[in-house]
Amino acid sequence: xxxxxxxxxxxxxxxxxxxxxxxxxxxxxxxxxxxxxxxxxxxxxxxxxxxxxxxxxxxxxxxxxxxxxxxxxxxxxxxxxxxxxxxxxxxxxxxxxxxxxxxxxxxxxxxxxxxxxxxxxxxx
Numbered sequence: 001x002x003x004x005x006x007x008x009x010x011x012x013x014x015x016x017x018x019x020x021x022x023x024x025x026x027x028x029x030x031x032x033x034x035x036x037x038x039x040x041x042x043x044x045x046x047x048x049x050x051x052x053x054x055x056x057x058x059x060x061x062x063x064x065x066x067x068x069x070x071x072x073x074x075x076x077x078x079x080x081x082x083x084x085x086x087x088x089x090x091x092x093x094x095x096x097x098x099x100x101x102x103x104x105x106x107x108x109x110x111x112x113x114x115x116x117x118x119x120x121x122x123x124x
Contacts, residue, residue, distance in 0.1 A: 005063050008056050015053035020112055022046045027091055027105050031098055073118045080118070084111040 026046065029037050036042055060066075061074065068075040087108035095101040117123075 001063055005060065008059050008063070012053060012056035012060060015049055015056060016116070018049050019046070019053055022049060023088060023108065024105075027101065030092060031101060037092075071122070072124050073122045076124075077115050077118045080111045080115045084108055084115070087111060 022045070026037060026042065029042075061068075066074050068078055087104050091101050091104040091108065095104055
């Protein structure tokens with residue numbers, strides 16, 4: 001099973017990149033007030049990608065034997081994931097104006113970069 005680790009890791013990173021590009025694209029559409037956000041593919045495809053991203057992450061943790069209660073960098077990454085999702089909801093559904101949306105996008109980007117840092121460095 002460990003021979004699959006590098007392949008799953010590459011897939012995980014690809015899905016993460018797609019997730020970020022998708023979020024930024026949908027955020028830009030939200031800023032512009034585009035009706036494209038109401039199209040079914042724009043609504044469904046990010047959820048499929050993010051499900052695959054999460055599935056790969058769980059597979060990597062299982063293969064490597066990582067436990068978020070022991071590897072605190074992984075726990076931090078999971079907390080940041082929840083924050084990233086909350087920021088996405090805020091930007092897409094709850095924000096009332098573009099200034100608030102911009103703040104939500106900024107915080108989401110900080111969460112995303114922090115997750116990447118923790119995955120790469122595993123600081124604690």
